[in-house]
Amino acid sequence: MGVNTYVEKILQTGQFTTDGKDVLEKNKINLFALNEKIIRRLKEIGMDNTFSSHQEIKKFLDDGIEQDYDFQTPKFSIGFIDKRKYFSKIQKWVGHIIDFNDEVITAKLNDINNPTTYEIAEFDVDEVPPEDREFISNGAGFYWSLGQVNDNGQIEKKSLIRFQRTKPWEESDINEIIDSADELYHKLNNWE
Amino acid sequence: MIFGLPPQKNIAEITLIGTGGGYGESVVIHLGSNNWIVIDSCIDPVSKESLPLIYLNSLGVNLKEDVKLVICTHWHNDHILGLSQIVEKCESCVFCMARPNDLRKFLQLVELDYRKINIEASNSSTIEFKKCMDIIKQRNPNLRKNAEVDKTLLSLSYSDTITSEVISLSPSDFTMNEFDMEISTLITEYGPSSKKIIAKDPNSKSVVIFLKIGSHRAILGADLEVKETDKEGWIHILDHSQLVEKSTLFKIPHHGSSNGYHKRIWTELLHANPISKLTPWNRKTKLPNAEMIQKYTSHSDSLFMTSPHMNDKPKNRDRKIEKIIKKMNLKIKEVKYARGVIQNRINIEDENDNWHTSLYENSFHVNSQIA
């Protein structure tokens, strides 16, 4: 069994329990023996971004998971999986639908990086990814970016539309809002 | 001085400030003796500064003491942007709007929409309105007034014989009852927090202002429309207002749209050939259209607009991005900003005086352009 598979197996086993300690107990893993291998694996999967040195990883694993690990300020952690995909020229808007029918959407666009005058855009419903079409309604918010993407050295022009995905208010949110509105109401109700 | 010298104590002023369409309109009024009023607000989209404040500052007005009344004609983006800056600076002003009957529910709606601010879904008008509320809640309750049919909002004596009055002519009770129902619906349909709350018909709640300045009269039409019924809109004013009198100056409602026009307004509420002025609307629909311009110029030799209509063009931006927009054949048009100021002044003490017009920046005399 290669190191990777071995460590992966341990990590996978962990999915079925709620407490990391139990897994380690159950599998009777000798932490000290494994350290170097785990460290290597963790480094492979990118954990070196999270910890600044071997010593820190060791301390973390040796001292057990219950320990309140004292993190300093966040480390710089670059090291993307999609390392070579980035936008070199970009125009970003936040938009809101002001009108739509089965084919065309009209929206008001505000430039995210340079919010001055706004713009009005018309685009086909087809431009919206199928999974986002359920969000099309008056007032719905979306992000729209146009740009030049550098994907592994390959330059492509791209237009990306993504609807805002936010969860509906919960009862506790609503209650908080009502409380706050009522406070305002009590201060303003003598308005003749 | 970009907007001329400040008016003398005996000179009244009604100044319309426009932005070209998308960024609002506002009216600034001098009732004489350094008593100022601001109706609505609009902004410079780049600096986000309130234009009526820029205007008042340029005339050296003491904002803290001399602005007596700030009126919010209706809860709509193109009339409210920057209003909180005005309310904040004008510490002794009375804040006036058409108070919804169910103020509690209305404030809940405001609060609900305001919470969307963080994800940019919130209506800017809500943000402005909420800011205004947060300021005035700290102030003396006497500093708020409810605008309704035939209500005197402010009354000042210029001398023993000359007085000025600011009177609201709308919205009607019917409109405000309808609004209560709309608020209830909006509240139940608030939806996810990324969705803007869109009011159905904010214009119908507009506060129309009738001004009596000495013997001079003016009507400022906000965005009020003509409805089929006499229960609301202009017909309600025409049929039921006890206080309105024929005027010599008119701020044409709703960017000169046909839905704000009725011949009776021009015959029953205005003297022949009044001074008339408006701000344009510059989106897909351009207001006023040619037909309406013809109508207005047939009623008035002195029709002024704060800026001409502008061609729809995409914004200037990085050339590579421009290329992409072109190549993808995207229909994106900038809503241009064009500031224009139409200043009308008149001698309060002289009942025979006529309105004197000064035009600044993009504003122009429409009749001479089409002649």
Added chain:
Amino acid sequence: MANENLEAYTLSVVVIGAFNPSIVHPFWLANKKLIREQEAESANIEVVHTEISKFSIDWATFEITRDRFVVKTSQEPYFEPVRDLILEIFKLLKETPIRSFGTNHSKYYDLRDADRHYKFGNKLAPLSNWSDYLEDPRLQTLEIIETKRKDGKKGLFRIKIQPPDIKLSAIYGILINVNDHLDINERDFVKTFSENWKPSFDRASEITELIWEKANN
């Protein structure tokens, strides 16, 4: 203008607190409608465990341990979706105690030629200080901390200038990293994070513009 020479802009958000890594899973995100189902299905899951959860979707990488919650994206169009996603996750996991968070802006610039590349470093850390005892010294990395935040909030700004850590098409590239770190009260994360979003971008832009001006003039 730094912006004209900006080659790439990447972002990572690091949240420090106490997390349960195994909860955050692509299917959980899709189930809560925070990402598209398709995105969850094609997610690259490296590990989901009580100690560490690490996976990536097309536009973001997630790395969650018991005390760090990190989301990164190299694609600028997704900065706002990343913000929304983080906010929504912590609205759902509202009991999560959070002590601090960092918004890390990585801006990659193209200096276009060797001369400007050399001058950039020489201007920020004059190499004459070293030339007496080093042969042809060069600046590799420079790290400066603002110990007292300008906005008066608890935390710090950390600026790091270094060679790019991603492959750029620019040969003479540099990376300016602006780390905006804020310490917060445990229950204030959602509010503070959303309120700090725009100021953080404004400050990062202001800082990089000033560095650019100083180093190039």
